[in-house]
Amino acid sequence: MTDPEHPFPGPEVAVTQILVVTDLARSRAWWVEVLGASLYREYGGTSAVLRFAGTWLLLVTGGDPTPDKPGVALAAPGEPDRVSHAMTLKVPDCRAAYETLRDRGAEFLAPPYDWGAEVRAFTRDPDGHLVEISESVG
Template identity: 35%
Template sequence: MLQDDLPAPDTGLLLTHFLTVADVPRSRAFYSDVLGGTVVLAENPCIVRLANGWIIMNPGGGPTPDKPDVSLHPPTDPSTATSFLNIRVADINACHQLWSEKGAEFLTPPIDRKAELRCYMRDPDGYLIEVGQATGLTHGIFADPPASG
């Protein structure tokens, strides 16, 4: 493991995404074998470098001194989400095909949303992952505003 592979900046900041997972080896395999990330650290915590970012994974657990009222657990209801990982790609159709062949399960094939082509998949713990390719967005065509509810 090289120091440069770790999410530890010399100055400023960088963004990582932490996932509470039920089975670290299973999740590590998904982010490395299916999505093509590089395992930087296998356990405690698991760190996978994915493109220009890092996914950090550990099992859930109860409160700790630095988060005294917070317990962590993987998603429990696949029909709701409060956040999701957003992966931007250059060729969504190629990614959809390759990742599907490697076992990724997409909710739908890529759909044209005017500003972008996008689709969603889930990781082994049920985390929602958006995969998108900017198309119209790069030409000043933006998405429709969300429907008011």
């Protein structure tokens, strides 16, 4: 139920994806040089804010709990074959995006796979965060 006096989310709300990384420079380079994100700003060598596909992406190095998140430590993925978060990029042509990204250095798990209504392929950033490129067909 929406409260007209206190709408949420309102037009001023923006979504930021946070990815915990082990090497900020390496991850920033991958997201900028391979996927085409643009650097907005960096903070103290521990975080970088990127603009990517109409949204914000925050790369942060791991860290211990803080007063605003007691008991919660940030850590990069430990097992690349066990995924709890993935990012999907909807593209008009999966095979063309695959070739472009591969030429820029992305390593894919497999070539684009045609599921009939969708063609998709998966790559990982340097810390193992799963990124899917997906094309809706027909």
